Amino acid sequence: MMIASMQGVVKRYGSNIVLDYVDLAIDEGEIIGLLGPNGAGKTTLIQTLTGMIPFEKGQVTLFGDVKAPFSNKNKEKIGLVTQEITIFEELTAKENLQFFAGVYGLKGEEKKNSVQEALEFVGLSDRANKMPKKFSGGMKRRLNIACALTHRPRFIIMDEPTVGIDPQSRNYILEAVKKLREEGTTILYTTHYMEEVQAIASRVVIMDQGQIIKEGTVDELIKTIQHEEKVKIDVTDAGQIPLNKLESVTGVKQVNVDGNQIMIISEANSGNLDRILSLIKAHAGVLGIQADKPNLEDVFLTLTGKQLRDKVGEE
Amino acid sequence: MRVISTMKFTFFRMVREYITLLLLLVVPIVLLTVFSFVLEGVTTETGEPLINEQNVIFVLVFQMFGGALAMAYIHTDFFTERKQRIYALPFNQTLYAFSIMVCGIVYSVLLGIVLMTFSEFVFGADWGNWLWAIYIIFLLALLSNIVCLIFTFSVNNFKIAERLSEVYGVGFVILAGLIFPVPGNDFFVFVNTYVNPITLAADAIYGMNQSHAGEAWFRSNILLIASGVLFIVMLILGKRKIR
Amino acid sequence: MTIFWFSLKRSFSNTTNLIFLTLFPVGAIFLPMGEVWPFLPYGYQFFGIIVLFVGIRLATIILEDRAKGVVKRLAVAPVTHFQYLTQNLLAFSIILILQSIIVIYGGVLYGHELYHPEWLLVLFISFSFTSLAVALAWISLYRSKETSFLVYMSVIFLIVFLGGLLMPIEAFPDILQRIAVIFPTYxxxxxxxWIVFGNDISEFLLINGVLWLYTIIFLVIGSVRRIN
Structure with missing residues (x-):
């Protein structure tokens, strides 16, 4: 069943198009990893999907509801984990969860139990009555997540939930996301960390400049750029090696030298490693070889380019 | 119902703002104490202990700053990063904003009542008709909260809204001649008779205590009508900012 | 003197500071004269309050540096903490001295009777340094600019009243008159x-001496805490 979809959604800020005819479909039980450089429109997409901001064209459907997708009835089924920490610092961890549980209509024992479960889920049971002011960054992030889980939503949107925290907390959060997936919750997860997406996403969507430029599973995306192979060879003296001869080997696309390491990019399956090694061994000693397979980061950089994108206030 | 469930937590947030408690409770208590020592035995022209007037004025002056908390919470919840979470919640955001305003007014009135109780039972200040005094304090708290929210909704920069709310409070304190005497010309007399919330509220309380009920009601009705008119202004401005 | 110039620039970059540093002092010149009390026009009686507020507004620039971690950067730069502090304080002192000059000579031009403007200037300058020193000691207790300012506002209220700036000290009960001497505002x-009625210069020297003593004590407290 389709939990959420966007069809031809356009969002402008003045003359700046932030979402450019975006089409996105999210099926129940999926974890969608939404990747994109700064300014790609990820947070605007989330805000449009949750009805926080209006859009100029297109359609958003939530839980099959086209006419009133952002009704309170649908909002009850969504949990939003914001990029910034948006908890109440003047309330204890437990009070924060009680606040949100109350807003989502939970009462009495059900509310009490769900608050307790949410605290246990994020590992904050022993800090239930403490103020978030005294929490570490990782603990605040976990509480930030717990606030979106108290009402057991069907669809959770997580906007860069692991920004700026230690590896232990990050790992804890990823394990929690996997647990949610096992429980059948649908998750839309945005992040800059490729390894997170590789670890948890069932499908990856890559966005840039307000458009979805590629989507698929991790393997499908890697195959799209698997037309290159990268080999790094450590040698005794790179200065001795005739680089022009290396570049003229069949299948070699690019040769880069960094100190005594030579990086050779060749077409996929060109089978030229033998010839490359023979050429190098004739002029210098080989200390080590490393063959890199493309990963999601390579896909991302290939599709979106390697230039820095310093767009202030992306969304 | 869901919005009502949040009011308890809004109240917790307010009560735990220790700086606000310091400024709106501890400082007035200390000042009331000092003034009560200084003015012991001093009477007005009519023979009333001056301490009665001073206590009324002090409590009313601090009500002028009672809108600060509500405006801070409205700003944080609707105009900073937290707005994403608030707008994703399944309740009426406008009602939630109202609930914050209501909590701010109730909190301000409660602090006023604490100060009233302190001044009457510790220093023997006579507030006269307590219900009437609480009603006037309520009107002043209502007006101050509405004015502060108008500032919040009408300027983009929250710091400017805060400064404007301080100008509102301090400005009327100065106009009332509480820091230094103001000229006795028509303008200042008019302002202090019909416009200045502090003098209107104070005269309403004195009037009722001196059995000039008609005048007391007249002054309080000016506060009530001003609150009503400004409430509509606040609604119009707020609707544009809060869906 | 980089820190000094930037301190001057930063002091005026904030709108609230600008109002405190320019509008309020100039506005003080135009306040009326009291009938019986105070003995100088209200603006000059209350200028001390403005100086206290200006002192804390300026000193919180240092607090901001601490809160934002700028002092960590400076700690590894070829600048000693002493240079950092003195250049900032020099900038703040110049601002306060200029304010005092404008207020006093503005008042003379406006036609106020200030009796001995030059001694009044000396008094205000002494009090300005006291205010800066107290503010410096105050901010050493805090990490948050807003909290320190708000709590200081309450303290200003009290010391201004208890020191006899808002009401003649003679109206206070004995015990409060005795307590008042501990406040710089007294x-x-x-x-x-003294400016209005006094003639024995030694009394005036004593008054300024006490203010400078406060300055030294609070400066030491404020600097030592930071070094620790």
């Missing part, structure tokens, strides 16, 4: 009384 108030 000495400012006494200094103003």
């Amino acid at each position: 000495w400012l108030s006494e200094g103003i009384v």
Whole structure:
């Protein structure tokens, strides 16, 4: 069943198009990893999907509801984990969860139990009555997540939930996301960390400049750029090696030298490693070889380019 | 119902703002104490202990700053990063904003009542008709909260809204001649008779205590009508900012 | 002197600071004269309050540096903490001295009777340094700019009232009159009384001496805490 979809959604800020005819479909039980450089429109997409901001064209459907997708009835089924920490610092961890549980209509024992479960889920049971002011960054992030889980939503949107925290907390959060997936919750997860997406996403969507430029599973995306192979060879003296001869080997696309390491990019399956090694061994000693397979980061950089994108206030 | 469930937590947030408690409770208590020592035995022209007037004025002056908390919470919840979470919640955001305003007014009135109780039972200040005094304090708290929210909704920069709310409070304190005497010309007399919330509220309380009920009601009705008119202004401005 | 110039620039970059540093002092010139009390026009009686507020507004620039971690950067730069502190304080002092000059000579031009403007200037300058030193000691207790300012506002309220700047000290009960001497505002108030009525210069020197003593004590407290 389709939990959420966007069809031809356009969002402008003045003359700046932030979402450019975006089409996105999210099926129940999926974890969608939404990747994109700064300014790609990820947070605007989330805000449009949750009805926080209006859009100029297109359609958003939530839980099959086209006419009133952002009704309170649908909002009850969504949990939003914001990029910034948006908890109440003047309330204890437990009070924060009680606040949100109350807003989502939970009462009495059900509310009490769900608050307790949410605290246990994020590992904050022993800090239930403490103020978030005294929490570490990782603990605040976990509480930030717990606030979106108290009402057991069907669809959770997580906007860069692991920004700026230690590896232990990050790992804890990823394990929690996997647990949610096992429980059948649908998750839309945005992040800059490729390894997170590789670890948890069932499908990856890559966005840039307000458009979805590629989507698929991790393997499908890697195959799209698997037309290159990268080999790094450590040698005794790179200065001795005739680089022009290396570049003229069949299948070699690019040769880069960094100190005594030579990086050779060749077409996929060109089978030229033998010839490359023979050429190098004739002029210098080989200390080590490393063959890199493309990963999601390579896909991302290939599709979106390697230039820095310093767009202030992306969304 | 869901919005009502949040009011308890809004109240917790307010009560735990220790700086606000310091400024709106501890400082007035200390000042009331000092003034009560200084003015012991001093009477007005009519023979009333001056301490009665001073206590009324002090409590009313601090009500002028009672809108600060509500405006801070409205700003944080609707105009900073937290707005994403608030707008994703399944309740009426406008009602939630109202609930914050209501909590701010109730909190301000409660602090006023604490100060009233302190001044009457510790220093023997006579507030006269307590219900009437609480009603006037309520009107002043209502007006101050509405004015502060108008500032919040009408300027983009929250710091400017805060400064404007301080100008509102301090400005009327100065106009009332509480820091230094103001000229006795028509303008200042008019302002202090019909416009200045502090003098209107104070005269309403004195009037009722001196059995000039008609005048007391007249002054309080000016506060009530001003609150009503400004409430509509606040609604119009707020609707544009809060869906 | 980089820190000094930037301190001057930063002092005026904030709108609230600009109002405190320019509008309020100039506005003080135009306040009326009291009938019986105070003995100088209200603006000069209350200028001490403005100086206290200006002192804390300026000193919180240092607090901001601490809160934002800028002092960590400076700690590894070829600048000693002493240079950092002195250049900032020099900038703040110049601002306060200029304010005092404008207020006093503005008042003379406006036609106020200030009795001995030059001694009044000396008094205000002494009090300005006291205010800066107290503010410096105050901010050493805090990490948050807003909290320190708000709590200081309450303290200003109290020391201004108890020191006799808002009401004549003679109206206070005995015990409060005795307590008043511990507040710097009492000495400012006494200094103003001397300007109007006094003739023995040694009294005026004593008043300024006490203000400078406060300055030294609070400066030491504020600097030592930071070094620790």
